[in-house]
Ligand code: IPM
């Protein structure tokens with residue numbers, strides 16, 4: 001297969017982990033006889049500094065040219081503490097999601113047996129937890145009508161029936177390929193938008209008789225994820241709830257640096273870690289590249305190249321088992337490996353296997 005990949009490193013630790021993702025991608029392509037062509041694009045604070053736009057037209061064109069986007073992270077503290085800033089790096093990410101029609105964000109919450117002790121939850125709760133959060137990504141409060149003055153501000157949480165239907169069908173697709181259990185997460189006891197979600201879900205559920213569907217309020221879901229993460233198989237929810245619940249989900253695994261995601265929809269799909277740009281670590285070569293590398297595995301799997309994806313997962317597991325780890329997940333007394341060192345170890349593993 002010939003793969004055209006748009007590489008968007010972004011800000012903070014983005015460029016450092018991006019390089020590891022690209023190197024792994026190249027190694028896997030060489031091994032399996034695929035050709036791969038990369039084009040880089042700027043985004044986030046980097047693009048604001050260079051051209052004044054966090055998702056410039058050129059970058060959009062590069063995404064449209066590509067079969068898939070390998071995205072890293074955006075965000076810079078100089079914007080966080082300035083509520084008056086006219087443009088923000090995060091707007092670049094939101095523009096990309098909207099312009100590429102990336103309505104379905106797939107965020108798997110997996111646990112790694114050798115890292116269970118890093119989780120703040122008890123091992124027996126975490127061991128074997130494995131679920132996917134399907135987060136709606138182009139609707140809701142993120143994109144609804146907004147207003148802001150000194151005395152009053154609001155965001156509108158609007159959803160239409162077609163937006164809810166299409167994300168539910170994606171979620172049922174995943175449920176059918178997994179343990180056939182779907183939890184629809186909403187706040188239908190309070191929010192009108194959630195009542196429409198629940199109504200549409202109840203209409204669609206009978207079309208999937210093999211899947212057990214249940215409905216849960218988001219506050220309850222937040223609690224259940226900690227009390228009994230193994231309850232969940234696939235959960236589906238709106239944009240804002242999904243944002244919050246997936247950060248919570250990453251804690252279950254023990255490190256945010258481990259979780260990849262895929263965003264799919266109408267145009268080019270995007271593969272990215274769920275963590276942010278971690279500006280404090282920028283240039284220090286300490287960030288964990290595994291979420292980015294696992295995003296490459298998800299990219300291959302998206303194109304039904306499952307052996308390629310499996311080899312990456314095997315290499316990641318081998319690096320963990322061999323204690324080739326970045327500081328935040330290293331065992332006590334173990335040597336600290338840099339971002340580069342973990343990436344190169346995984347590349348070597350792939351080449352040798
Ligand atoms: C995420 C991030 C983004 C979001 C930010 C950076 C805009 O937190 O991908 O979860 O809120 O969607």
Ligand code: MN
Nearest residue numbers: 243244246247
């Ligand atoms: Mn988030």
